[in-house]
Amino acid sequence: MIDLRSDTVTKPTRAMLEVMGEAETGDDVYGEDPTVNALERFAAALTGKEAAVFAPTGTQSNLLGLLSHCGRGHEYIVGHTAHTYMYEGGGAAVLGGIQPCPLPFAADGSLPLDAVEKAIKPDDAHFAITRLVCLENTQAGKVLPLDYLQRYSELTRQWGLKRHLDGARLFNAAVALDVPVAQICQYFDTVSICLSKGLACPVGSLLVGDEDAIRSARRWRKMLGGGMRQAGILAAAGLYALENNVQRLREDHDKARRVADALASLPAFTLQAAPQTNMVMLDAATDVESLARHLESDGIRTAGTRWVFHQDVSDDDVDRLIESCRRFR
Template sequence: MIDLRSDTVTQPTPEMLEVMHQADTGDDVYGEDPTVNELERFAAALTGKEAAVFAPTGTQSNLIGLLSHCQRGHEYIVGHGAHTYMYEGGGAAVLGGIQPCPLPFAMDGSLPLDEVERAIKPDDAHFAITRLLCLENTQAGKVLPLEYLRHFSALAQRYELRRHLDGARVFNAAVAQSVPVAQICEHFDTVSICLSKGLACPVGSLLVGDQETIRSARRWRKMLGGGMRQAGILAAAGLYALKNNVARLHEDHEKAARVAEALATLPNIRLQEEPQTNMVMLAQDTVVEPLQQHLLEAGIKISGVRWVFHQDVSDDDVDKILDACRSFA
């Protein structure tokens, strides 16, 4: 079965499984797991940050980031379709008493800075205290321009606000822009990095940032049940992925581009736009159900208008996808 629902469906390769099998382990809650410690040091250095903490999920790494920046009665400004707002169970509000202020994304996946600036609250007892600005990169497969990030960062610093990036697919953005990931991360105080999407680990995320914030995040991780024991088995997969699976992300981008180019020639399938990374986005008015059923009968799973390419979609799979789409047309 070819699965385009998400890049979270990726399976560890035999090479990744072998390093997991060979991993040195210890008790990570005591700070004694050597492989977890190595992963955190490597991730911090790779992103240009002082420290990192390993978490079991991206939802948790985002949440411990938000909780480390904000207190009860604080507010974070975020995209109205952002993962940290829409798809993480309202954890920041429920568990942290942090109020979200959602704004519409622009077509390029950014938050318009004039709208952000208008949403920052004055020092007035009527309002929650604006404390944090959140972005997502990539956002629906779209890469935030580096020039935009510079202006975003300058705005945040002008108002003395903290900056968090949901960088679940930040390596896709770095590869698409041919820049080191640290060049993106330098515009944020914390960045959440998912290892179990395009990097193809079975589990795990990282939060990177300065020493003080990561120390707070580690405490929040413990309170949220994210303290793990012999987690080196999982961290070994993360180390392998960061060292071996980043450069190959361009292959996923190329497959998405190839599929999009072919779909653009078909009469009854419309695209939102050309893909920038590993996601093909169909037009929102696409009637998905008959297409979904047709593809399923051909051995292809989709969940809607977002098709996500990853290491487990081969070139032969792309041929099968295109054949099935042409027969549907």
């Protein structure tokens, strides 16, 4: 089965499993797991931040970021279809008493900065206190330009707001821009990095930031049940991924572009835009339900209008997908 539902479906390679099996471990809640400590140091250095904390999921690492900046009665400005707002169970509101202020994303995946500025609340007891502006990179496979991040950073600093990035696919963005990941992270106070998507770890996420934010996040991690014991087995996969799987993401981007180029000549298909990273986004004009049934009969699993390419989709799989699409009417 070819699975294009998400890059979360990736499985660890034999090489990754081998380093996991050989990992040195200790009790991470006591701060004594050497492999977790090594992963956190490596991630902090890679992103240009002071510290990092290892969490079991991206949902939790995003929540740790929000909780480290915001208290009850605070508000964060966020995209209306952003993961932290739409797909993480309302954790910031339920567990942190943090009110979201959702704004429509622009077509390029950014939050329009004029709309952000208008949404910042005045110092008035009637309103929640605006504390944070959260971005997502990539957003539906789209990469936020560096000049936009510079203007976003200037605006948030002008208003004294904190900056969090849901960087679940941050390395896809860095590879697409051909820049070190730290060049993106410099515009944020905290960044959540998912290890179990394109980087292909079985489990794990990281939050990076300054010492104070990460100290707070580590305390919240314990309260949220994210403190693990001999977690070095999992952290070893993260280290392997950061050392070996980042540049490999280019292959996923190439697969997405190859499929998009093929679909451009087929009348049954309309794309939202040319892919920038590892996602092909079909336009709503495409008969997605009929297409999904057709592809499923050919052993290809999809979910809605988004096709996500990853290490477990081979070049032969891409050929099979294109051929199946050509037979779809």
